[in-house]
Amino acid sequence: MAIPSEFTASLSPSERTAYGRSARTRASRSCHGWFETEKERPDPLDVIARQSATRLPELIPIRYGRMLESPFRFYRGAAAIMASDLGPVPNTGLTVQLCGDAHLLNFRLLASPERHLVFDINDFDETLAGPFEWDVKRLAASFAIAGRANGFSVKEQSGAVRTCVKAYRQRMREFAGMGTLDIWYAQDDADQLRELLASSMGKQARRRTAEATARARTRTHLQAFEKLTRVTAEGRRIAPDPPLITPLRDLLQDPSDDAQEKELQSVLEGYARTLSSERRHLLRHYHLVDMARKVVGVGSVGTRCWILLLIGTDDADPLLLQAKEAQESVLAAHTGGDHYDNQGRRVVAGQRLIQTHSDIFLGWTHVVGLDGHGRDFYVRQLRDWKGIARPDMMDPADLRLFAQLCGASLARAHARSGDPVAIAAYLGGSDRFDRALTEFAQAYADQNERDFEELGAAVRSGRIHAETL
Structure with missing residues (x-):
C-alpha cells in the first residue's frame, strides 16, 4: 500500500519530491473532498x-450512554466506524505513524520530563502506520462537528477546518x-505558542488561555492523589x-481471595521489565498499596x-499509574495487518514515535488472567500536568486558533x-487540499449525525441498552 519511509530516506531530496507528487496519481488532492458511503x-x-x-x-451500556450525549461524543467513540469508512477509499500511500484517533480533544497541554508545558497529542490507543491523510481527515471532521455543537454557521465551521488543514500543510x-x-x-512549548498567538487573540481568549495554562500546571499527580484517594485505617486507599x-x-466475591490481586501485581512486575534500567530503579522506590478498576473516556469504555x-x-509521596488494556487498533483491518506481538507495545512504540516527550513511566506488559485469556496492557502515569481544551466554551475565532495549533x-x-519532503x-x-478537506469534513459531519441518530433509534427500540450516569 505504501512505500516505507526507510526507503524514501535513501532517496535524494528531488527524488523524494517526485515521489510525493506522484502520489497524486493514486489519490488526487481534490478526491479527498468526496465522501459517499459504500453500498x-x-x-x-x-x-x-x-x-x-x-x-x-457490565460497562458497555455506559459506553453507549456516553455516545448518546451528543454527536460530538458519538464521534469520540466512533473511531472504528470512521476507519471502516476510510479504508476502502483511494489513499496517498504516504505512510506515517498515525495517531489513529486524532480528534481535537486528543490534543492538549502536557508536561515534559524536564517540567516544561508542551502542546501535543495525548491518546494513542489506535496508533498504527498508515496514510497521513487519515489523521488529517479525522481531525478536520472533529472541528466541523464541534462547530455544529456550538451552533456555528457552516462558514464558521469551515473556517476552523480550513485553518487546521492549512496549518498542517504549511x-x-x-x-x-x-x-x-x-x-x-x-516541540510546541506552551508559553511560546501563547506569545506567538497573542496578537491574534481577543482579550477574553488571552485570559482563558492563560488560565488554561495555569490550570494545567496544577493538574499534577498530587492533585489526582487527593481527589481519588482517602485516609483509611490501613492508610491511603483509592476512594x-x-x-x-x-x-x-x-x-472480589471473596475478599480473602488474593488471586486477582496477584494477577494485577504481575501486571506491575511485567511492566517494570519494559522500563529502562534507571526508571526501573526509580519504580523500586515505590510499593503497591491499592488498585481499582476505572471507566475511562468514551471509545475506551x-x-x-x-x-x-x-x-x-510515606503517604505524602505517592505515584498513581494507569494500566489500560490495549486491543487491536481499529486501523489494523484496513492497513494490511499489525506486526506487533503485543498491543501494549504497539501503543508505547507509537506514542514514543509521535510525541515530543513521553511519560517517563510509559511501558507495557502481557497478563494471563484468571479466566485463562491473555491480555495486553500499557502503563503510564494517571495525570501529570494535563490541560484539556473546552471547545464548548470557544467562539469561532477561538476555535480557529485552536484548529491552527492542532x-x-x-x-x-x-x-x-x-x-x-514527500508529503509536502x-x-x-x-x-486545493485545504478546500477538499473542508468539503470532506462537512460531509462526514452529516454522516456522523446520521449514525448518531441510528444509535438513538436502536436504544429507543430496545436493540441496544444504554446507561447514563
Whole structure:
C-alpha cells in the first residue's frame, strides 16, 4: 500500500519530491473532498458491537450512554466506524505513524520530563502506520462537528477546518526544509505558542488561555492523589465511586481471595521489565498499596483499565499509574495487518514515535488472567500536568486558533515518522487540499449525525441498552 519511509530516506531530496507528487496519481488532492458511503457499508452499530464483544459486558451500556450525549461524543467513540469508512477509499500511500484517533480533544497541554508545558497529542490507543491523510481527515471532521455543537454557521465551521488543514500543510512544508535532527527536536512549548498567538487573540481568549495554562500546571499527580484517594485505617486507599471507580476489594466475591490481586501485581512486575534500567530503579522506590478498576473516556469504555496506587517514603509521596488494556487498533483491518506481538507495545512504540516527550513511566506488559485469556496492557502515569481544551466554551475565532495549533502539532507528529519532503510535495503550495478537506469534513459531519441518530433509534427500540450516569 505504501512505500516505507526507510526507503524514501535513501532517496535524494528531488527524488523524494517526485515521489510525493506522484502520489497524486493514486489519490488526487481534490478526491479527498468526496465522501459517499459504500453500498455495502457495514452497519455502524455492528462495528461498535464487535468492539464490545471483548470488553466488560457490565460497562458497555455506559459506553453507549456516553455516545448518546451528543454527536460530538458519538464521534469520540466512533473511531472504528470512521476507519471502516476510510479504508476502502483511494489513499496517498504516504505512510506515517498515525495517531489513529486524532480528534481535537486528543490534543492538549502536557508536561515534559524536564517540567516544561508542551502542546501535543495525548491518546494513542489506535496508533498504527498508515496514510497521513487519515489523521488529517479525522481531525478536520472533529472541528466541523464541534462547530455544529456550538451552533456555528457552516462558514464558521469551515473556517476552523480550513485553518487546521492549512496549518498542517504549511508546517509540513517547513519541516520539508529542515534537517532530520531538527525535526526530531521540534516541540510546541506552551508559553511560546501563547506569545506567538497573542496578537491574534481577543482579550477574553488571552485570559482563558492563560488560565488554561495555569490550570494545567496544577493538574499534577498530587492533585489526582487527593481527589481519588482517602485516609483509611490501613492508610491511603483509592476512594470508591462505582461504577466509574471500583476498588479491587469491592470487586472480589471473596475478599480473602488474593488471586486477582496477584494477577494485577504481575501486571506491575511485567511492566517494570519494559522500563529502562534507571526508571526501573526509580519504580523500586515505590510499593503497591491499592488498585481499582476505572471507566475511562468514551471509545475506551468497557476495556479493562486499572488505577495502581503506589507509595514511596510515606503517604505524602505517592505515584498513581494507569494500566489500560490495549486491543487491536481499529486501523489494523484496513492497513494490511499489525506486526506487533503485543498491543501494549504497539501503543508505547507509537506514542514514543509521535510525541515530543513521553511519560517517563510509559511501558507495557502481557497478563494471563484468571479466566485463562491473555491480555495486553500499557502503563503510564494517571495525570501529570494535563490541560484539556473546552471547545464548548470557544467562539469561532477561538476555535480557529485552536484548529491552527492542532493542525501544526499533527504535522510535527507526522514529520517525525514519515517523509515530510514527500508529503509536502504532495500537498503543494496551493489550498486545493485545504478546500477538499473542508468539503470532506462537512460531509462526514452529516454522516456522523446520521449514525448518531441510528444509535438513538436502536436504544429507543430496545436493540441496544444504554446507561447514563
